[in-house]
Amino acid sequence: MKRPPGESISEQAVVNALGPLTLPGSELDQFMASLGQRHRSVLRVRRDRADQSLPYETDPVSWYSLGHQLINENDRPSRHILYAAGDYYLQDAGSLLALAACGADRSDLAGLKVCDLCAAPGGKASGLLEAVSDTGFLLANEPIRSRIAPLAFNLARTGSNRYAISCSDPDDLASALAGQFDIVLVDAPCSGQALMARGKQSMSALSEKQIVHSAARQERILDAALRLLRPGGRLIYSTCTFAVAENEAQIDRLVERQVAAPCPVDRLANYASGEATYRLWPHRHRCAGSFAASVVALESHSLDADIESNLISGSSRKSKKKKDRDKDDMRVLKSLPLDEWYGDGVAEGRLKVTDSVIYGWPSDTPDWVTQIAMDGPELSHRTGQTWKPAHAGALRSSSSPMAVDVDAATAAQYLSGGTITCATKGWHVVRYNDRPLGWVKSSGGTGKNHLPTSARFNGVLDH
Numbered sequence: 327m328k329r330p331p332g333e334s335i336s337e338q339a340v341v342n343a344l345g346p347l348t349l350p351g352s353e354l355d356q357f358m359a360s361l362g363q364r365h366r367s368v369l370r371v372r373r374d375r376a377d378q379s380l381p382y383e384t385d386p387v388s389w390y391s392l393g394h395q396l397i398n399e400n401d402r403p404s405r406h407i408l409y410a411a412g413d414y415y416l417q418d419a420g421s422l423l424a425l426a427a428c429g430a431d432r433s434d435l436a437g438l439k440v441c442d443l444c445a446a447p448g449g450k451a452s453g454l455l456e457a458v459s460d461t462g463f464l465l466a467n468e469p470i471r472s473r474i475a476p477l478a479f480n481l482a483r484t485g486s487n488r489y490a491i492s493c494s495d496p497d498d499l500a501s502a503l504a505g506q507f508d509i510v511l512v513d514a515p516c517s518g519q520a521l522m523a524r525g526k527q528s529m530s531a532l533s534e535k536q537i538v539h540s541a542a543r544q545e546r547i548l549d550a551a552l553r554l555l556r557p558g559g560r561l562i563y564s565t566c567t568f569a570v571a572e573n574e575a576q577i578d579r580l581v582e583r584q585v586a587a588p589c590p591v592d593r594l595a596n597y598a599s600g601e602a603t604y605r606l607w608p609h610r611h612r613c614a615g616s617f618a619a620s621v622v623a624l625e626s627h628s629l630d631a632d633i634e635s636n637l638i639s640g641s642s643r644k645s646k647k648k649k650d651r652d653k654d655d656m657r658v659l660k661s662l663p664l665d666e667w668y669g670d671g672v673a674e675g676r677l678k679v680t681d682s683v684i685y686g687w688p689s690d691t692p693d694w695v696t697q698i699a700m701d702g703p704e705l706s707h708r709t710g711q712t713w714k715p716a717h718a719g720a721l722r723s724s725s726s727p728m729a730v731d732v733d734a735a736t737a738a739q740y741l742s743g744g745t746i747t748c749a750t751k752g753w754h755v756v757r758y759n760d761r762p763l764g765w766v767k768s769s770g771g772t773g774k775n776h777l778p779t780s781a782r783f784n785g786v787l788d789h
């Protein structure tokens with residue numbers, strides 16, 4: 327719930343909400359004042375664009391090497407063509423603490439299986455997906471169905487196809503995929519006290535009722551997260567709130583029960599609030615504030631026998647109905663020019679056909695993906711009786727052989743919904759600065775714009 331304009335924040339409510347953590351007098355005043363201040367989003371640059379110079383003057387974000395703080399008040403990075411092309415993301419610098427704890431700006435996650443258990447809208451999941459690189463895999467889970475679309479959009483923007491999106495309660499997911507992950511991120515739903523500064527949260531964020539309610543939910547999610555990890559796997563926990571009950575106390579509980587052990591992140595030592603817990607404060611760190619912790623899972627979990635047999639040998643016990651469905655799927659797949667659209671042997675990967683969407687993963691993705699995924703890297707979608715190439719497919723890193731390179735002015739026009747000149751007939755990927763932007767379909771002369779509405783930009787883009 328949003329904070330009504332002018333609603334004042336009481337000192338006692340803040341002190342109560344923090345719990346056992348005390349800030350010295352003058353610092354408490356600064357903290358209180360900062361709760362009402364907005365902080366500008368920072369730029370998180372795509373890993374493969376880390377060396378490219380930015381069109382703005384920036385300071386580095388100390389805790390995350392891909393983060394850049396804007397210096398000039400008047401810069402509008404959300405209006406720049408590089409933003410529209412996905413070269414950087416805009417998010418609060420506090421969000422980068424959890425990514426730093428995961429090591430997502432380094433090579434730490436390459437090749438690993440990572441689960442983001444509370445993933446929408448995907449600010450962190452998109453950073454994790456870039457970091458698992460060409461050999462790892464990300465499962466992004468979000469139990470609230472209405473939040474899947476923005477998550478899917480943000481993951482597609484990375485150009486990777488090494489992810490799946492599930493929409494499960496964490497406990498159900500842990501029963502299905504126990505012990506499958508090297509890293510689980512729990513960016514938990516919380517009382518959201520750091521969001522008060524952005525006016526996105528009311529004073530109730532400080533109430534005991536809200537904190538107790540959030541802490542109980544966090545306990546359940548963390549227990550499920552540990553079950554998802556292989557023994558020795560790492561759990562990163564984060565919130566955007568200040569209450570100890572939702573932060574350090576959650577980690578203490580896991581350590582006391584001996585199901586997890588602290589796993590300090592050396593690079594974050596300057597922000598430590600405990601052995602492996604870290605805090606950013608709005609009055610100290612030019613961000614809304616956030617918490618992150620890192621622990622290693624101690625218990626061993628194995629796949630539930632029934633689920634394992636469903637997941638792994640399900641295909642050898644196919645019913646007639648299923649076999650018929652597979653035949654239909656094959657017919658659809660054979661009728662589509664996937665190689666012509668994508669040109670990278672995509673049809674040899676792991677595919678899933680639904681009534682209206684075809685998803686495509688690389689062949690080395692985990693066996694359970696097609697059963698767990700309710701969304702993922704789209705290759706094609708059906709409008710009426712016609713299957714068309716999917717926008718997400720255009721954004722795949724290995725883009726179509728039928729690409730048209732355009733200059734900045736043409737790219738800006740395309741991103742605003744305009745047509746482009748395209749001499750050859752058929753589907754083409756529009757590319758600017760080596761970055762695929764989306765599809766046009768040309769009848770020989772003019773390429774008709776097939777950008778989905780959600781990917782279009784209103785107004786003039788800077789370039």
Ligand SMILES: C[S@@+](CC[C@H](N)C(=O)[O-])C[C@H]1O[C@@H](n2cnc3c(N)ncnc32)[C@H](O)[C@@H]1O
Binds near residue numbers: 451469470496515516
């Ligand atoms: C803090 S937000 C996550 C933000 C996201 N990680 C990002 O960086 O963009 C918490 C998410 O948890 C989801 N959520 C709510 N209840 C949940 C539950 N019981 N288990 C897991 N996730 C839950 C919310 O819908 C919300 O999308």
